[in-house]
Amino acid sequence: MPRPATTRVRRARRADLDELIALEERCFRGDRLSPRQYRVHLESTRAWLGVVAHDGAIRGSALVMFRADSPAARLYSIAVDPAARGEGLGLALLRAAERAARARGATSMRLEVSAGNAAAIALYEREGYACFGRKRRYYEDGADALRYARELRR
Ligand SMILES: CC(C)(COP(=O)(O)OP(=O)(O)OC[C@H]1O[C@@H](n2cnc3c(N)ncnc32)[C@H](O)[C@@H]1OP(=O)(O)O)[C@@H](O)C(=O)NCCC(=O)NCCS
Helix, strand or coil: CCCCCCCCCEECCHHHHHHHHHHHHHHCCCCCCCHHHHHHHHHCCCEEEEEEEECCEEEEEEEEECCCCCCEEEEEEEEECHHHCCCCHHHHHHHHHHHHHHHCCCCEEEEEEECCCHHHHHHHHHCCCEEEEEECCCCCCCCCEEEEEEECCC
């Protein structure tokens, strides 16, 4: 697999839908995006959906949402195929998501992460995200969400 510097992240397209749903099923037990939600995000001007494709399969995805009334972008989801973890794809997707947010004029990125998700928390903290709050019992499994944010420098 490629390393982050050479990992190509591209915008998702409609033809990726089945692969995106299969990846979602491999990566999340609950709180999954539905096929319908994916279809909406693929068409939406208020969403950026990026993917890493390798050997014809989608290995990772990231979804950023924008709101017209807020300079903060929201990283809604980031997921890497279990078979492709630890190879820099998550980092490449996060950085691509931040580039996409900057290109849209966002000045910060916010996200929520399950309090027990050590891998994702390490990824975000490595990239300068700071925890600024907690939402109790936010997820379907009853776990708390930690709220993280970082400024996006130009
Ligand atoms: C979180 C996730 C996206 C990381 O993807 P990845 O491609 O394995 O991550 P990378 O290889 O790019 O690692 C980048 C950094 O993340 C951190 N990290 C990743 N996996 C880690 C782990 N298992 N333990 C500790 N730190 C980890 C490290 O800081 C790592 O940097 P380093 O290799 O220099 O130490 C992946 O584990 C995943 O898809 N998890 C399931 C879905 C999920 O929980 N998404 C986040 C919430 S929406």
